[in-house]
Amino acid sequence: MSHKERRRLAVLEDVKDNKLTLVQAAVLLALGYRQAKRVWKRYQAQGDSGLVHRSRGRASSRRRPQAERARIVARCLERYPDFGPTLAAEHLRKEGHKVDHETLRRWLLAEGHWRVRRKRQKHRRWRERKECFGQMVQMDGSHHDWFEGRAPRAVLMVIIDDATNRTLARFYPQETTRACYDMIERWIRSHGVPASLYVDRDSIYRCERLPTVAEQIAGREPRTQFGRAMEQLGVELILANSPQAKGRVERRNALFQDRLVKEMRLEGISDMAAANEFLSRVFLPALNRKFTVAPKAAADAHQKLSASLLEVLSWEEERTVGNDWTVVWKNRWFQIERQEEALNLAGKKITAREMRDGRVELLHGQRRLKMRALEGRPEPKKPAPARIGRVELVKPPATHPWRNDKVAAGQEFFRKKRAEGAWLKAARASCGCGLRYSLATLGFHFARSRMITTSKGDIFT
DSSP, X not given: OOHHHHHHHHHHHHHHTTSSOHHHHHHHTTOOHHHHHHHHHHHHHHGGGGGSOTXXXXXXXXXXXXXXXXXXXXXXXXXXXXXXXXXXXXXXXXXXXXXXXXXXXXXXXXXXXXXXXXXXXOOOOOOOOOSSBTSOXXXXXXXXXXXXXXXXXXXXXXXXXXXXXXXXXXXXXXXXXXXXXXXXXXXXXXXXXXXXXXXXXXXXXXXXXXXXXXXXXXXXXXXOHHHHHHHHHTOEEEXXXXXXXXXXXXXXXXXXXIIIHHHHHHHTOOXXXXXXXXXXXXXXXXXXXXXXXXXXXXXXXXXXXXXXXXXXXXXXXXXXXXXXXXXXXXTEEEEEOGGGGGGOOTTOEEEEEEOTTSOEEEEETTEEOOEEEOSSOOOOOOOOOOXXXXXXXXXXXXXXXXXXXXXXXXXXXXHHHHHTTOHHHHXXXXXXXXXXXXXXXXXXXXXXXXXXXXXXXXXXX
């Protein structure tokens, strides 16, 4: 029984016990006297069950025919088995089956094809949306089996505006600095430079190394390449301490993992290029039309671009100029031209910059240095050979026949034997005699075991 029906039961029991009159009961139940008489008569005839509403358990006059209900549920299970009721109702409406999502949910629940999913929640402090479009954007990479085995796994990079929910997304093979650069460039080309960017604590955005001495003196924290680029663009980079902190982009990822996967399955999309085309042409426009909200303030917080994105969204590192005025960058050698001689760059620090199109620049401050790429590593200059007058001293190789003579075995031979604890044995074998040779004589043989090459031949000493 409902609360209203239990209330009627308690009042009518008082009437039955002569504690109340029927007129007083009508006032307490907010009924007319004639209606109270009918309720009292039914209670006397049927007891407690006479107070239950007559419509309970009866089919509604607006109920859909059973055949239509069975047909819609069968179609949902056939074509949209893992769709939620809301998404399934939208697609069924496109096919001509007009049914409310809540009605479809009840049908599926009644037949055991859907169940209520509840999760225990932790307390979170709600953060109000930003007021202006572009005041904050959130970015994240969503790793998922987007093609359900029809293509290699990919990552969906997503950017969403905090004030309006306007969304930009694109597929990439991996979540890398290059992918983040491309996403930021696409957003800036479309809307402008945002005031701040909210991201997670991935190594792309957060530098783990300790600051160098120069950074400590300057009072600057270590930065990644992406962090350096955002600083040059004037974008405040905010690192979230938990996924819930940037919940707007996380919830958008969940929507993509649910709806986008199923939409691509229906379209038969099995490669990244077709998926990006479908995203930009069909899915994202419909998504933004449906979920974009108006900001509280009409002002646009995006700033105009004041620098070259190709130069800012690049890779920069310090390099030391060699004495031969060459610079190494990723195993490539670059020769600074003579026109820069007045800068005295040998031994100094310069900046090497590689753009996303593969071009490399060398910068001294803001000045681009004239340079050219070398085919390979410059050959180091060989030191001048040791000479005595016009005589050049050459150390013979280990395979030289002269090395076969134990007298001229060289210092390496005796160092090895001495380390093995066979000094006297090696000395006797090399000299061909006993101990009558003095240690000074042995030292003479050890130290003078060299070959001197002249134009007339080999001389041994």
